[in-house]
Amino acid sequence: MIYISNSLPFILYISGLELDPKYMNYEVDFNSILKGIKKYTRTLPLNKDKNIQLHYYCNLLLNKGRLTEIPKSKIAPFKNYKDYENRLLKTLQRLVNNADSPWRKSVRYGLVTTISKGYDAAACAAIAFEVGCKKAVSFNMPQKYANDCGDDIAKKLGYEIIVTKNANSYLNNVSFVEAEFVSSGELGTGIVFAAFENEFENSVVFIGTRGDKLWDKNWTDYNKEFRFDREIFSDTSKVENRLKAGYIMLPLPLFGAKQWPSIFEINNSDEMRPYSVGGNYDRPIPRRILETRGIERKMFGQTKKGAGFNYRFDNFNRISKRMSKKSFNSFRKFYLENRRSGLNVIFPWLRFLWHTKSLYISYFLKKIGIPMKSKTLTADAFPNPGAPSYLFNWGVSKMIRRYEKADIEKHWLEKDHSGLTTGEQIDG
DSSP, X not given: OOOOOSOHHHHHHHHOOOBOTTOOOHHHHHHGGGGOTTTSOOEEEBGGGOEEEOOOXXXXXXXXXXXXXXXOOOOOOOOSHHHHHHHHHHHHHHHHHHHTOTTOSSOOOEEEEEOBSSHHHHHHHHHHXXXXXXXXXXXXXXXXXXXXXXXXXXHHHTOSEEEEEETTGGGGOSSOHHHHHHTTSSOSTTGGGGGGHHHHTTEEEEEOTTHHHHTOTTOOOOOSSOOOTTOOOOOOTTHHHXXXXXXXXXXXXXXXXXXXXXXXXXXXXXXXXXXXXXXXXOOHHHHHHHHTTTOOGGGSSSSOOOOOOOSTTOOHHHHHHSSOHHHHHHHHHHHHHHOOOTHHHHHHHHHHHHHHHHHHHHHHHHHTTOOOOOOXXXXXXXXXXXXGGGHHHHHHHHHHHHHHHHHHHHHHHHHXXXXXXXXXXXXX
């Protein structure tokens, strides 16, 4: 039997397989996609010597019980900025037409874009508007987001619907939404976007993921393998939430990423000099996208901020402050019931502290006013063996239970149409 799904918890539920409770590298395995489509970890170990296969950036052919990877079609290098922009817009228009096609019987997708005062989300919003998007969302609270809110840019672009919300609104949930954002092998980076779940529902969502690398003219590791060096967070945390709400993430900067070298050349070409401002925060392509659409230079791309956080380097107390009360109580119970002991605690902690010593030394020195640059961690960095190492397994267990409940409800509803009375259904 072959099970294929973009949800790990669903495959575990439907197959009856289980995670290996002693295995601590699931987070590293999922984040290995940052090493590129040729070097990521392809096999995840499960309990009782079972395993599951991962497949990225390919088509799959299932024929007579055999699964074969089919490579994606090749794309030509981009010649110049206009070639890049024209191909981007044409591709997006085809995608939008497909998403909203009247031939779609169940769902016709709408369009939504994220926006901020940074380069990437703002450029996404400008392009999205050009292909028909009329709704933009941005964070305006808490204070760290207030000065990064992109509502003024959205108005200038012509957006008809602009929704602003508090990035911490997920803390009020009672539906274990945190489980959705830690059960995909990456611990919660996108959880703040749960605030816009209703706005995202049944929509294509434009987002600026990886623009900080693809559109950075100073980035040196431009490649054709989707390799993102000096990164430790894969940003895959939205998978279960996306499946629940039925939205499609569209990380616009990744368009044409197989030809990243030519994108880099365009960014550093003579034609883009008028849109280069110098310094470490310099992205000519998104700046040209915005400035040629009427957005003044001073309105965006002034300081690098970004949205979201990750539980990876938290301790138990800090996690309690960054989870809703109901979710944390559930997680605490799971943590206490599955807590490791003895050498299973000591050795992982020694390994973790050795690999991250530079990061923590830098953090504490900064607290007392002594600046120090820490060593950059990569996708191979050993995960935190403390409380964060239980989040993935907790999240997966909650999601399996949700799929199980949905399956029970589905069978109950099917019986509802079989002529049985309500009383008979309940008793059964």
